[in-house]
Amino acid sequence: xxxxxxxxxxxxxxVASSVWAGVEILSxxxxxxxxxxxxxxxxxxxxxxxxxxxxxxADGSYFFPVGQIDARGSxxxxxxxxxxxxxxxxxxxxxxxxxxxxxxxxxxxxAPVEVxxxxxxxxxxxxxxxxxxx
Numbered sequence: 001x002x003x004x005x006x007x008x009x010x011x012x013x014x015v016a017s018s019v020w021a022g023v024e025i026l027s028x029x030x031x032x033x034x035x036x037x038x039x040x041x042x043x044x045x046x047x048x049x050x051x052x053x054x055x056x057x058a059d060g061s062y063f064f065p066v067g068q069i070d071a072r073g074s075x076x077x078x079x080x081x082x083x084x085x086x087x088x089x090x091x092x093x094x095x096x097x098x099x100x101x102x103x104x105x106x107x108x109x110x111a112p113v114e115v116x117x118x119x120x121x122x123x124x125x126x127x128x129x130x131x132x133x134x
Contacts, residue, residue, distance in 0.1 A: 022049040022102035023071075030096050030115045037082040037115050039096055046074045053099035054080045060095040060112055092117050 024044030031038055039054060049071045055063035066082050082096070095112040 022047055022106070022108075023100055025098070025110060028098065028110055028113060030113045032115050032117050033081065035117055037094060037096065037117060038079065039082070039098075040077070040079045041098065042075075042077050044075060046071055046076070048103045050101045050103050052078065053101065054082065055097050055099055055109075056082060057095040057097075057112065058092075060114070063095070063097060063112075065099070 023046045026042040026044050028039070028041040030040075037056075041052075051068055051070045053065050054067045054069070056066045057063040066084060067080050069078055069080060072078070082094075093114055093116045095114045097112045098110045100108045100110070
């Protein structure tokens with residue numbers, strides 16, 4: 001896993017080209033968009049491949065699905081924005097990975113990539129107000 005800092009202090013992580021059964025992942029990048037995480041990836045060959053399931057973890061060990069995208073075919077570009085990781089903390093690190101599902105039911109996972117998100121005081125206060133009315 002390759003990590004790099006962008007000048008705007010946004011943590012971006014990227015995975016170099018990897019091949020799993022059914023799909024070749026040429027790149028996988030995750031970066032912060034304020035309090036949301038944006039994943040972007042490109043594929044090479046997709047053979048008998050069904051879909052991607054985007055999974056998130058707060059600790060890098062236990063992942064749960066936050067979205068899915070159907071396969072589009074070889075040499076495609078994909079993106080997914082996770083708009084749900086709001087938390088009471090102002091800064092938080094999350095881990096993301098792709099679950100790769102083939103048409104025959106087999107599956108595999110990419111290596112986790114991490115991103116640090118920041119939440120403004122206004123967002124934090126609004127989240128607390130919403131929680132009071134649940």
